[in-house]
Amino acid sequence: MRAGRLTASVAGIIALTLTAAGCGLSGGSDGGDATAGGCKVDKGNVGSGKLTGDVKGQITFQTTNLKKDFGDFFNGVIKDFEKAHPGAKVKWIDDPGDNTFTSRTVADAQACTLPDVINLNAPTATALTKAGYLLDLGTKDPDAAKPFVPSFWKSGTFKDAEGTSIHTVLPWYTGGVLITYNKDLLSKAGVDTTKSPTSIFGLFADYEKVAKAAKGKYYATMANPIWRIPADWDQMNIKTLSSDGKSAVFANDPRTVQWVAWMAKLYKEGAMPKDSLSSSNDPSTLYSQGKVAYGSTNPSFVRFVKQNSPSVYAKTGVGQQPYDALGKASAGAPQYISVAATSKHAPVALSFAEFLTDAENQTAWCKDPDVVIFPTTTESLNDPFFQDVTGSDPFSQARKLVADQLKTASTNQTNLSPAVQNAIVSQVQLAMQGKKSAEQAVKDAQEKANELLKQAG
Known part of the structure; x- marks a missing residue:
C-alpha cells in the first residue's frame, strides 16, 4: 500500500x-x-x-x-x-x-x-x-x-x-512527509547531515553539492518533475491555481521560474540520472542500491529500505522536509x-x-x-x-518526527487533473533538456494549463 x-x-x-x-x-x-x-x-x-x-x-x-x-x-x-x-x-x-x-x-x-x-x-x-x-x-x-x-x-x-x-x-x-537520505553519500559531498535544509532551494543546493562530488557515480535524486509538481510549489506557498480553481496562476510568482531554472541546472550538472526525466519510477530501487543519495519522502519508505537493503538502512538518516514559505510541515x-x-x-x-x-x-x-x-x-x-519513541534507528525516528509534525501540519495539497499536470510537467522537462528557457517554459505551461482548464469548465 x-x-x-x-x-x-x-x-x-x-x-x-x-x-x-x-x-x-x-x-x-x-x-x-x-x-x-x-x-x-x-x-x-x-x-x-x-x-x-x-x-x-x-x-x-x-x-x-x-x-x-x-x-x-x-x-x-x-x-x-x-x-x-x-x-x-x-x-x-x-x-x-x-x-x-x-x-x-x-x-x-x-x-x-x-x-x-x-x-x-x-x-x-x-x-x-x-x-x-x-x-x-x-x-x-x-x-x-x-x-x-x-x-x-x-x-x-x-x-x-x-x-x-x-x-x-x-x-x-x-503518510506524512520527511527527508530520507544516505548519510555516507551526503558526507562525501560535504552536506551537513545534522540539520535539514529549511527551504526547497536549500535542498536543491545540497543536490548540487552531491552532483559535483559524485561526478556520475551516484546521484542526488530522480529527475521527473511529476513527483514535485505541485508538491514543491505548495510547500513554497506558490499558488498553482486561482482560488476558484478555474485558471492557472503559478507564472505570476517569480519563484516558479527560479524553481524551473534550478531543476534545469541540476539536471545538466548530473544531480539526476539522465534516463529518469520521463520515468515514472520513484527513488526506491536506486536508493536501496546506494546509487541515489535522497530517498522517498514517504515514511513507509524507511521500512522498505530496512527490509530490502539492510546495509543501506544502516546508513540512512531522516529529517524534516523543508518548511519553506509555508512555515510548517505539509502532510498532503x-x-x-x-x-x-x-x-x-x-x-x-x-x-x-x-x-x-x-x-x-x-x-x-x-x-x-x-x-x-x-x-x-x-x-x-x-x-x-x-x-x-526511544530508539535511534531510522524508522523509530521517522515515526516520532512525523507524529509530531501532523499535529500542526498543513494539508494544502493542490489537486490537478492528469491533463493539466502533464501539460505543466512537459514544459518543465523541455526546460530541463535545455530546449526552452525557464521563463518561456513557465509561460507556455501556464497558457497550456489555462486552455485545458477552460475546456473543463
Whole structure:
C-alpha cells in the first residue's frame, strides 16, 4: 500500500467533469421528493438538518487494496460495530485501486450503486462532491469534526455544484512527509547531515553539492518533475491555481521560474540520472542500491529500505522536509472515508464511518506491524506509541518526527487533473533538456494549463 505524499500518483487523477442529469442535491427534511446526483434518495439524506434514524439495515463498505493484508483487522472492526448495533450488517468489498478508480467510482455513482461507505482519495472526493453524490457530513452530524486534527478536517472540504464548500469526507489515515537520505553519500559531498535544509532551494543546493562530488557515480535524486509538481510549489506557498480553481496562476510568482531554472541546472550538472526525466519510477530501487543519495519522502519508505537493503538502512538518516514559505510541515491530503448520499441506510453508514475513523480504531490500525501509516485524530497522535519513541534507528525516528509534525501540519495539497499536470510537467522537462528557457517554459505551461482548464469548465 502507498500512503504518503500523494502528489503525482494520486493528485494526478483529479475531478472529472460530471454531466449526469440532475447533478447536485435537492429536497430536504421539509418533505417532498429528494435526489442526490440524479438518484432518488431518502429526503433525510440531503438538505438541511441532522441525519436521524435507527442504526438498522445492511450497508456495503468499500476499501482500496486493503483486504489482502488487513483482513483480520477490518473484519474485527466490522464485528465490533455489528455487536454494538445488533440491527446493522456490514458487507466489506475491496477495490484494487488502479488508475481507473476515479472513472469507475464515478460510473458507480451515476448508476446509483455507489457503496454506502467508501474509502476515497481527494481527487475522487472532489468529483463526487461536485456532482452531489456524497453526504454533507458537516450538516448531517454537526459534531463530526471533533475527533480530528483541525488541518485534516479542513482538508476534507470540497465544493458542491454551486461552489459552496462542504465537508463530505472523514479524514482517515495519512503518510506524512520527511527527508530520507544516505548519510555516507551526503558526507562525501560535504552536506551537513545534522540539520535539514529549511527551504526547497536549500535542498536543491545540497543536490548540487552531491552532483559535483559524485561526478556520475551516484546521484542526488530522480529527475521527473511529476513527483514535485505541485508538491514543491505548495510547500513554497506558490499558488498553482486561482482560488476558484478555474485558471492557472503559478507564472505570476517569480519563484516558479527560479524553481524551473534550478531543476534545469541540476539536471545538466548530473544531480539526476539522465534516463529518469520521463520515468515514472520513484527513488526506491536506486536508493536501496546506494546509487541515489535522497530517498522517498514517504515514511513507509524507511521500512522498505530496512527490509530490502539492510546495509543501506544502516546508513540512512531522516529529517524534516523543508518548511519553506509555508512555515510548517505539509502532510498532503490523507485518505478519506465518505458516506454515499444515495445510501438506503444512511444512519447505519454514517455511524459505521465514524466508528471506523474514531481514535480507538485509528490507533489500533496504526499499531499493526504490517503498516506504516499515521492517524488523523488528535487523541491517536498523542498515544505513547507515537510519542514515547526511544530508539535511534531510522524508522523509530521517522515515526516520532512525523507524529509530531501532523499535529500542526498543513494539508494544502493542490489537486490537478492528469491533463493539466502533464501539460505543466512537459514544459518543465523541455526546460530541463535545455530546449526552452525557464521563463518561456513557465509561460507556455501556464497558457497550456489555462486552455485545458477552460475546456473543463
